[in-house]
Amino acid sequence: MPHKTVIVGGGxxxxxxxxxxxxxxxxxxxxxxxxxxxVAYSPCGIxxxxxxxxxxxxxxxxxxKEQYVKAGIDVHYETTVTAIDPKGKTVTVEGxxxxxxxxxxxxxxxxxADPGVPGGDLENLYYVKNxxxxxxxxxxxxxxxxxxxxxxxxxGTEMTTSLxxxxxxxxxxxxxxxxxxxxxxxxxxxxxxxxxxxxGVKAHFNTTLKGFLGQGKxxxxxxxxxxxxxxxxxxxxxxxxxxxxxxxxxxKIGSTGGIIVDERMATSAPGVFAxxxxxxIPHGLTRVPLQGLTGSHAYAQGKAGGNNAGGGSRTYKAVxxxxxxxxxxxxxxxxxxxxxxxTALGIPYVVGQAQGISRARYYPGVKPVKVKLLAEPxxxxxxxxxxxxxxxxxxxxxxxxMAVKFGFTFHDLAAMENVYSPAIGALNEPIVVAATNGLxxxxxxxxx
Amino acid sequence: MPHKTVIVGGGxxxxxxxxxxxxxxxxxxxxxxxxxxxVAYSPCGIxxxxxxxxxxxxxxxxxxKEQYVKAGIDVHYETTVTAIDPKGKTVTVEGxxxxxxxxxxxxxxxxxADPGVPGGDLENLYYVKNxxxxxxxxxxxxxxxxxxxxxxxxxGTEMTTSLxxxxxxxxxxxxxxxxxxxxxxxxxxxxxxxxxxxxGVKAHFNTTLKGFLGQGKxxxxxxxxxxxxxxxxxxxxxxxxxxxxxxxxxxKIGSTGGIIVDERMATSAPGVFAxxxxxxIPHGLTRVPLQGLTGSHAYAQGKAGGNNAGGGSRTYKAVxxxxxxxxxxxxxxxxxxxxxxxTALGIPYVVGQAQGISRARYYPGVKPVKVKLLAEPxxxxxxxxxxxxxxxxxxxxxxxxMAVKFGFTFHDLAAMENVYSPAIGALNEPIVVAATNGLxxxxxxxxx
Ligand SMILES: Cc1cc2nc3c(=O)[nH]c(=O)nc-3n(C[C@H](O)[C@H](O)[C@H](O)COP(=O)(O)OP(=O)(O)OC[C@H]3O[C@@H](n4cnc5c(N)ncnc54)[C@H](O)[C@@H]3O)c2cc1C
Ligand SMILES: Cc1cc2nc3c(=O)[nH]c(=O)nc-3n(C[C@H](O)[C@H](O)[C@H](O)COP(=O)(O)OP(=O)(O)OC[C@H]3O[C@@H](n4cnc5c(N)ncnc54)[C@H](O)[C@@H]3O)c2cc1C
Numbered sequence: 001m002p003h004k005t006v007i008v009g010g011g012x013x014x015x016x017x018x019x020x021x022x023x024x025x026x027x028x029x030x031x032x033x034x035x036x037x038x039v040a041y042s043p044c045g046i047x048x049x050x051x052x053x054x055x056x057x058x059x060x061x062x063x064x065k066e067q068y069v070k071a072g073i074d075v076h077y078e079t080t081v082t083a084i085d086p087k088g089k090t091v092t093v094e095g096x097x098x099x100x101x102x103x104x105x106x107x108x109x110x111x112x113a114d115p116g117v118p119g120g121d122l123e124n125l126y127y128v129k130n131x132x133x134x135x136x137x138x139x140x141x142x143x144x145x146x147x148x149x150x151x152x153x154x155x156g157t158e159m160t161t162s163l164x165x166x167x168x169x170x171x172x173x174x175x176x177x178x179x180x181x182x183x184x185x186x187x188x189x190x191x192x193x194x195x196x197x198x199x200g201v202k203a204h205f206n207t208t209l210k211g212f213l214g215q216g217k218x219x220x221x222x223x224x225x226x227x228x229x230x231x232x233x234x235x236x237x238x239x240x241x242x243x244x245x246x247x248x249x250x251x252k253i254g255s256t257g258g259i260i261v262d263e264r265m266a267t268s269a270p271g272v273f274a275x276x277x278x279x280x281i282p283h284g285l286t287r288v289p290l291q292g293l294t295g296s297h298a299y300a301q302g303k304a305g306g307n308n309a310g311g312g313s314r315t316y317k318a319v320x321x322x323x324x325x326x327x328x329x330x331x332x333x334x335x336x337x338x339x340x341x342x343t344a345l346g347i348p349y350v351v352g353q354a355q356g357i358s359r360a361r362y363y364p365g366v367k368p369v370k371v372k373l374l375a376e377p378x379x380x381x382x383x384x385x386x387x388x389x390x391x392x393x394x395x396x397x398x399x400x401x402m403a404v405k406f407g408f409t410f411h412d413l414a415a416m417e418n419v420y421s422p423a424i425g426a427l428n429e430p431i432v433v434a435a436t437n438g439l440x441x442x443x444x445x446x447x448x
Numbered sequence: 449m450p451h452k453t454v455i456v457g458g459g460x461x462x463x464x465x466x467x468x469x470x471x472x473x474x475x476x477x478x479x480x481x482x483x484x485x486x487v488a489y490s491p492c493g494i495x496x497x498x499x500x501x502x503x504x505x506x507x508x509x510x511x512x513k514e515q516y517v518k519a520g521i522d523v524h525y526e527t528t529v530t531a532i533d534p535k536g537k538t539v540t541v542e543g544x545x546x547x548x549x550x551x552x553x554x555x556x557x558x559x560x561a562d563p564g565v566p567g568g569d570l571e572n573l574y575y576v577k578n579x580x581x582x583x584x585x586x587x588x589x590x591x592x593x594x595x596x597x598x599x600x601x602x603x604g605t606e607m608t609t610s611l612x613x614x615x616x617x618x619x620x621x622x623x624x625x626x627x628x629x630x631x632x633x634x635x636x637x638x639x640x641x642x643x644x645x646x647x648g649v650k651a652h653f654n655t656t657l658k659g660f661l662g663q664g665k666x667x668x669x670x671x672x673x674x675x676x677x678x679x680x681x682x683x684x685x686x687x688x689x690x691x692x693x694x695x696x697x698x699x700k701i702g703s704t705g706g707i708i709v710d711e712r713m714a715t716s717a718p719g720v721f722a723x724x725x726x727x728x729i730p731h732g733l734t735r736v737p738l739q740g741l742t743g744s745h746a747y748a749q750g751k752a753g754g755n756n757a758g759g760g761s762r763t764y765k766a767v768x769x770x771x772x773x774x775x776x777x778x779x780x781x782x783x784x785x786x787x788x789x790x791t792a793l794g795i796p797y798v799v800g801q802a803q804g805i806s807r808a809r810y811y812p813g814v815k816p817v818k819v820k821l822l823a824e825p826x827x828x829x830x831x832x833x834x835x836x837x838x839x840x841x842x843x844x845x846x847x848x849x850m851a852v853k854f855g856f857t858f859h860d861l862a863a864m865e866n867v868y869s870p871a872i873g874a875l876n877e878p879i880v881v882a883a884t885n886g887l888x889x890x891x892x893x894x895x896x
Binding site: 012044045048053054059060062294295296297299300317319320321322323324325326331333361363364392393394395398399401402403406408412415416417418419420421422423424425427429431 | 460490493501508510742743744745747748767768769771773774779781809810811812839840841842843844845846850851854856863864865866868869870875877879
């Protein structure tokens with residue numbers, strides 16, 4: 001049967017969705033709209049090209065425009081959708097008028113939160129997102145001596161590290177007492193802060209942004225800590241869902257501002273799905289809705305939602321949020337939440353932690369790995385984990401998210417077998433030691 | 449109450465046990481006997497010193513003799529126990545006579561299987577184990593031009609890689625059609641074989657050892673493939689349990705030749721425990737007893753058995769055997785078993801596999817990661833996994849062993865969230881892709 005799916009958005013969510021529709025129904029007509037000049041590039045690589053860890057932007061493109069044509073995915077570039085009409089099953093497209101669909105997928109992604117201070121219209125305020133713009137900004141960076149990064153968000157953390165790595169004097173301004181305070185605990189971030197200092201970063205925590213100063217071009221950032229002269233500002237405020245089209249059409253929006261979806265990624269409007277950063281998804285343990293997840297989540301949601309929009313049947317469930325990123329000279333990561341979030345949510349927990357190593361103590365390249373595990377008192381089921389180290393953080397984060405999801409206890413993790421091979425792993429796996437230490441603490445306290 | 453535990457063996461099992469006794473009962477008298485000059489060194493590092501990845505042997509020592517004295521662990525070096533008497537609660541010690549104990553722990557480890565061919569008494573046949581001997585052999589290696597490694601066992605695989613890395617012309621002789629055939633599948637080993645060829649290794653598979661030739665010193669190895677002239681032979685035959693003391697005393701010995709123990713690591717004789725490579729432990733899925741596990745298993749068994757011998761209460765359960773090691777220019781690993789073993793045991797399975805990557809496709813240092821998952825038909829519960837790649841193999845192997853233990857299905861693994869951060873992980877986690885591919889195959893075959 002003829003079937004047409006319209007997708008608004010060409011990011012990880014939108015392209016995952018396009019693939020999902022085609023997987024369920026290879027005959028389906030799939031039209032993707034994006035405001036950008038490209039799809040199928042990795043925005044996640046941009047900070048690393050700026051930091052010169054990656055040599056050039058061309059490397060970030062995943063597929064050519066022809067490959068999409070071949071795959072039967074009709075991408076309309078630099079084309080804005082201005083409204084959706086779920087009743088009439090149409091979208092209004094700039095330059096195309098009303099376009100009809102059988103199923104619609106919203107993958108409109110995120111915006112950086114408006115800093116909400118004077119001077120927002122000055123030049124040299126850089127919002128990192130579009131790759132063509134990033135290519136232009138990269139040339140600007142060549143003449144930048146001092147930059148200010150606004151907020152130690154995940155992107156702010158990456159950009160601070162990258163700009164410092166590039167040799168730019170970098171200031172980081174954040175209202176919280178430590179970086180990434182909304183997800184990571186202070187003990188996890190302490191080594192990162194130290195390494196930033198070694199790299200010449202000037203961190204301004206507990207510092208409120210008051211405005212951007214300058215004539216035409218930004219020349220300083222005004223903060224509660226005083227003025228910081230600079231040539232460029234990276235505005236890495238936290239992400240907010242771009243759910244405007246959905247809200248205007250009366251779709252249900254959640255408490256975070258994200259579009260509410262069910263396990264099929266279906267919105268409150270029949271035939272309309274939403275995927276990626278424009279949605280909100282419940283946390284697996286707390287059921288608290290989360291917005292602003294990652295590109296990896298957006299892609300997976302896209303595949304599930306796309307499949308359903310194409311007539312298939314896939315579910316996407318609550319999330320346990322493994323995360324990880326390089327930060328300063330370290331790699332940080334975790335799953336679910338840490339102590340700060342647990343405390344803020346009023347969730348009681350016990351802790352097991354260990355300072356371990358990534359290879360045999362004597363093997364060249366061995367690095368420290370700190371693991372902190374949070375468990376529910378009594379049951380000792382894992383409810384969260386945080387780490388700082390180097391090698392193997394991403395793989396451990398993936399595992400620990402599954403451990404939270406499947407309710408592994410400190411006992412399960414303390415009894416876990418592990419590979420010991422000098423070049424790749426230590427006699428004692430840090431996760432096992434952390435769980436064992438957690439049990440020992442409880443025993444000493446007479447609670448086990 | 450006064451309590452004395454005697455431990456026979458100063459390897460990973462014996463020292464884990466000494467710590468376990470002290471943890472349960474800090475007042476206990478702990479006496480350790482070892483035939484060697486040292487305890488508390490890592491034999492696992494020896495191949496890498498020979499290969500010059502690690503600069504010197506001193507690095508492999510973990511603790512000084514004084515530290516054991518301080519910890520109240522009385523180690524008798526170069527001292528052989530010649531018999532045990534579980535009824536009389538004594539051991540017979542060379543040079544000390546009968547020594548009594550309250551509890552006894554056997555941690556006598558493994559021997560390399562006797563190659564069982566003529567010429568076994570020639571010089572320059574190297575059995576890698578004792579660190580003092582390894583230090584002497586390392587000097588010999590300086591003048592070795594050609595070496596032959598007997599058997600592509602885990603140690604043989606490491607030694608082949610190390611000797612080639614050191615620049616020695618290395619021959620590998622093995623009766624099976626591919627290396628590590630008892631644990632790894634041929635598709636996993638194919639890249640390893642290729643990389644060995646690049647490193648100048650001459651592999652002789654399907655080749656039977658017939659004898660060692662020479663006058664006083666070995667000068668050639670005689671095989672079904674002809675004579676291989678050489679200056680040195682590394683005898684890396686598979687491990688066999690060293691259970692002689694136990695067998696002589698009438699303790700129950702299992703089908704593999706290992707001492708039979710229960711979940712407390714208790715043997716058939718009251719008050720006598722056994723830990724490490726002298727025991728056999730059931731596989732968690734098949735219940736088939738396994739011998740010759742790893743140093744990591746020996747250490748964990750030691751801690752459990754030692755704790756029980758000291759009056760505590762710990763269990764050590766059936767194993768799911770995560771494993772991993774560098775091999776040639778690759779890292780291989782897995783959990784539970786692969787296709788070869790499953791087929792040999794008559795265990796039906798379905799496969800999901802993927803050729804993935806370790807970082808973003810465009811990030812410097814990205815490496816391929818092949819993941820192969822085996823699941824039980826119908827339930828699709830994971831029963832084994834094998835991998836070849838570089839980064840993150842050890843962490844994935846640890847995770848996959850837990851996935852087997854806890855019965856994760858292809859569905860669970862396909863729905864797994866994963867960290868995407870260009871420098872540390874790809875958009876698609878290879879384990880997730882392997883499980884997804886497995887499901888797709890089943891769907892195509894109409895079996896899902
Ligand atoms: C610099 C940077 C680094 C990142 N690093 C990582 C990382 O390391 N790991 C990770 O997992 N994720 C990373 N991300 C991903 C990111 O955080 C998001 O999670 C991800 O981009 C969400 O994907 P999405 O498809 O939902 O939305 P977006 O990527 O925001 O895409 C939205 C799309 O919708 C289009 N659009 C919006 N409104 C309209 C309209 N009205 N009409 C037409 N088109 C419209 C846009 O043109 C765009 O194509 C990074 C992103 C950036 C920008
Ligand atoms: C070269 C090499 C590389 C290895 N690499 C790895 C690796 O990468 N990863 C890993 O996990 N494991 C590795 N191992 C560990 C190994 O494979 C075993 O699993 C481990 O050594 C078993 O420990 P164990 O304490 O049970 O026995 P063993 O290490 O064999 O120790 C046996 C001890 O018993 C003593 N003993 C035996 N009989 C008597 C007696 N009659 N009287 C007194 N003392 C006695 C010996 O002196 C010795 O101290 C390696 C081992 C070697 C030798």
